[in-house]
Amino acid sequence: MNKQNLITPRKLQGFWELMPKQQMLFSGLLNKIEEVFKANCFLPLDTPILEYSEALLAKSGGETDKQVFRFTKGETDMCMRYDLTVPLARFVSMHKNELTFPFKRFQIGKVYRGERPQKGRFRELYQCDADIIGHETLSEVADAECINLFEKCFDALGLDVKILVSNRKILAGFIEELGFENKSTEIFIVLDKLAKIPVEEALCELKEIGLSETGSQQLIKLTKTNGTFKEVKDSISKLSQNETFVLGLEELEKTSNYLKLFGNKSVVYDLSIIRGHNYYTGTVFEGFLKNSEYTGAVGGGGRFENLCSYFSETKMPGVGMSVGITRLFDVLLAENYFDLSKANEIDCAVVTFDETFNAGLELMSKLRQNGIKAESFYENKTFKSQMKEANRRQVKYVLIVGEDEVKSGNYTLKNMNSGEQISLDFNQVVKQLKDDRMASLMPNN
Amino acid sequence: MNKQNLITPRKLQGFWELMPKQQMLFSGLLNKIEEVFKANCFLPLDTPILEYSEALLAKSGGETDKQVFRFTKGETDMCMRYDLTVPLARFVSMHKNELTFPFKRFQIGKVYRGERPQKGRFRELYQCDADIIGHETLSEVADAECINLFEKCFDALGLDVKILVSNRKILAGFIEELGFENKSTEIFIVLDKLAKIPVEEALCELKEIGLSETGSQQLIKLTKTNGTFKEVKDSISKLSQNETFVLGLEELEKTSNYLKLFGNKSVVYDLSIIRGHNYYTGTVFEGFLKNSEYTGAVGGGGRFENLCSYFSETKMPGVGMSVGITRLFDVLLAENYFDLSKANEIDCAVVTFDETFNAGLELMSKLRQNGIKAESFYENKTFKSQMKEANRRQVKYVLIVGEDEVKSGNYTLKNMNSGEQISLDFNQVVKQLKDDRMASLMPNN
Numbered sequence: 001m002n003k004q005n006l007i008t009p010r011k012l013q014g015f016w017e018l019m020p021k022q023q024m025l026f027s028g029l030l031n032k033i034e035e036v037f038k039a040n041c042f043l044p045l046d047t048p049i050l051e052y053s054e055a056l057l058a059k060s061g062g063e064t065d066k067q068v069f070r071f072t073k074g075e076t077d078m079c080m081r082y083d084l085t086v087p088l089a090r091f092v093s094m095h096k097n098e099l100t101f102p103f104k105r106f107q108i109g110k111v112y113r114g115e116r117p118q119k120g121r122f123r124e125l126y127q128c129d130a131d132i133i134g135h136e137t138l139s140e141v142a143d144a145e146c147i148n149l150f151e152k153c154f155d156a157l158g159l160d161v162k163i164l165v166s167n168r169k170i171l172a173g174f175i176e177e178l179g180f181e182n183k184s185t186e187i188f189i190v191l192d193k194l195a196k197i198p199v200e201e202a203l204c205e206l207k208e209i210g211l212s213e214t215g216s217q218q219l220i221k222l223t224k225t226n227g228t229f230k231e232v233k234d235s236i237s238k239l240s241q242n243e244t245f246v247l248g249l250e251e252l253e254k255t256s257n258y259l260k261l262f263g264n265k266s267v268v269y270d271l272s273i274i275r276g277h278n279y280y281t282g283t284v285f286e287g288f289l290k291n292s293e294y295t296g297a298v299g300g301g302g303r304f305e306n307l308c309s310y311f312s313e314t315k316m317p318g319v320g321m322s323v324g325i326t327r328l329f330d331v332l333l334a335e336n337y338f339d340l341s342k343a344n345e346i347d348c349a350v351v352t353f354d355e356t357f358n359a360g361l362e363l364m365s366k367l368r369q370n371g372i373k374a375e376s377f378y379e380n381k382t383f384k385s386q387m388k389e390a391n392r393r394q395v396k397y398v399l400i401v402g403e404d405e406v407k408s409g410n411y412t413l414k415n416m417n418s419g420e421q422i423s424l425d426f427n428q429v430v431k432q433l434k435d436d437r438m439a440s441l442m443p444n445n
Numbered sequence: 446m447n448k449q450n451l452i453t454p455r456k457l458q459g460f461w462e463l464m465p466k467q468q469m470l471f472s473g474l475l476n477k478i479e480e481v482f483k484a485n486c487f488l489p490l491d492t493p494i495l496e497y498s499e500a501l502l503a504k505s506g507g508e509t510d511k512q513v514f515r516f517t518k519g520e521t522d523m524c525m526r527y528d529l530t531v532p533l534a535r536f537v538s539m540h541k542n543e544l545t546f547p548f549k550r551f552q553i554g555k556v557y558r559g560e561r562p563q564k565g566r567f568r569e570l571y572q573c574d575a576d577i578i579g580h581e582t583l584s585e586v587a588d589a590e591c592i593n594l595f596e597k598c599f600d601a602l603g604l605d606v607k608i609l610v611s612n613r614k615i616l617a618g619f620i621e622e623l624g625f626e627n628k629s630t631e632i633f634i635v636l637d638k639l640a641k642i643p644v645e646e647a648l649c650e651l652k653e654i655g656l657s658e659t660g661s662q663q664l665i666k667l668t669k670t671n672g673t674f675k676e677v678k679d680s681i682s683k684l685s686q687n688e689t690f691v692l693g694l695e696e697l698e699k700t701s702n703y704l705k706l707f708g709n710k711s712v713v714y715d716l717s718i719i720r721g722h723n724y725y726t727g728t729v730f731e732g733f734l735k736n737s738e739y740t741g742a743v744g745g746g747g748r749f750e751n752l753c754s755y756f757s758e759t760k761m762p763g764v765g766m767s768v769g770i771t772r773l774f775d776v777l778l779a780e781n782y783f784d785l786s787k788a789n790e791i792d793c794a795v796v797t798f799d800e801t802f803n804a805g806l807e808l809m810s811k812l813r814q815n816g817i818k819a820e821s822f823y824e825n826k827t828f829k830s831q832m833k834e835a836n837r838r839q840v841k842y843v844l845i846v847g848e849d850e851v852k853s854g855n856y857t858l859k860n861m862n863s864g865e866q867i868s869l870d871f872n873q874v875v876k877q878l879k880d881d882r883m884a885s886l887m888p889n890n
Contacts, residue, residue: 114518
């Protein structure tokens, strides 16, 4: 190929791609979250990345949505999924007679947003979702399970999280009481912005919707309620006798009682939590990192009245949680949470001389069979260049295999950080490297 | 939503989607393969599913390829990846100054084929790829590593595989010797079909290309050579002095010697292996299941002269392997390889009475904290309906939590298969369930 015919290798803008050592860490986080999901009896699901546009855009009446990657192939109009919830609804509707309910499923996968690439916005991102879908009814135990699961995910990642929990029926009931239930979507949009805009602006917007000054003030005050469940209840229970309001408080109380049984420690009740999406109808929650400068939510979830309303007449209420792992990882990288120098695909490099090259490969192979990630820098002919390569790759241990070592079966294991060298037989080498790996997994290392 | 507005939930044809219990098994296979890749010091890579069409179709000069999902969004012409190799080439070319070579990476991900849906053909499928990319040169150790890795993947899955290995230079050299090097692509296409078409038809096609009857017969005879490396060498080494032929045999010998050091046990040398793709230039291999009625290859790989030729002037030879895991799983399912009744997301169901409902949830939560996948069928109010649900879900163990049990701290663990019941305290329950899980992982269970 001539130089002038070469194509400049480029990655699509806004699409996420990590360098391999970062990817090692990221995959590690995904694996930990997957383990949490499995340990809590969630079943895996892996829906296709493409869906019929008709199904994926059912909510918007099938209209083209600029935020979606949509195209046709032959006669087929299809979209790349923009979340994992609509495919779940499609799957559950298709298989509702084969599944057992409550159906607990998790899915870790990429989703696609056709928006303009910009800093902090990804067009391809991972979501880690877990949902519990009921048949006709679903106990508040499920709400507590999802919040508990969310906390466990962050526990598994070693991150301190604060989880703010509310129930949208409380605000919805109060809005009903004010006589604005037919404007509740618009009102929720304003309330959801309260953390970002001055209160005067919010008041102004609520006035435009038609609320009185007093009503708006009461509503905004209500969203500022937070504390333990008891504090929240004591503070608001006398505010309204509206049925929805009372039901919301009751649901929140049940959820809070089940959370106590599960031993949750990171939950604060906070009525400011709206959680955008208007399909949430009950429990809503969001998680925030405690020891981070990043103030946005790193995930959350909530209860929806009927997951499958676009596909089926059967009522299937659900509650779910999602960890925004792409954003979270981006934050952790930016805040130097990881020590990349310790992320190594190699436990030990086997370094040889000309006459021990084959013996070294054999040893490498045996080490791997014994669970040690051993590597031979077989392209480097000299001892010196192999040692240099081990240094360059920040490999912690080097196993030196000379002729004497092959004869005696005792090898020289060198710790490249301390410079220390010890002579060990094969089994001792394996034990030393495994012990060291265990030690490096300890939190203080 | 009115019934008439409901959308029929459909999955795109040819897109693979497993039911959750099957997905548990499939994910288990992927995890095992991932572990093998990591244990052999391969780094993970996770490239985007979308690429610039220019990059993805570089090989075909950027022409539209019907087999590819291609579309434009705004000004951007993009494609869904159809394999994991071209994205690897793009990545390596972009980052060649940051990576260390040989660069060993694995990627497990979905690829997309825009072909017409039909039985046994998937439009979305998983590939499990591992490749070793060199800088300017790459030792035959890498070829042996990839073949060895391929065998280890099948070992990890508990499947007996036969790996047929060849080196394309042997046939290419012989074709050169016959004076048809400028027709080698067409000739390879015919030779690749030999297992599927009558020899007369192949001879006829070779004649059309221009080969003499004798030449064709010799060539076909050559492809029928197989056995240990020594047998192959003894049988063909005197056939030709052509440089490419001799080099091919030398490379195969080196690869075979390294494979011996690695202790490979499933390799047979077989010159009939061509492995389709014309970018393979040296080592080629394919794997076949030993105890299966499926006779097609379940994966393979080979050596390519220059991975990045479309993107970079730097020569980067590579060798790789790929497990066709979607096809493989399909075969294993069809041949009832798995006992789906044993695939359960639940170790133990906690069954309660009205008055012990909360105590049961607390116990469930504690069991999970202790690594037991415990579940409560909290939607089922009566003891009887909970037991029925446990049966329906084929849960092996049920932990019965009555008032006496809560008081004494001794619970009744019932084995639903044998009907046996024993009274155990919390720690004994945990131990019993863990021991049982270990036992069920043993090969004879």
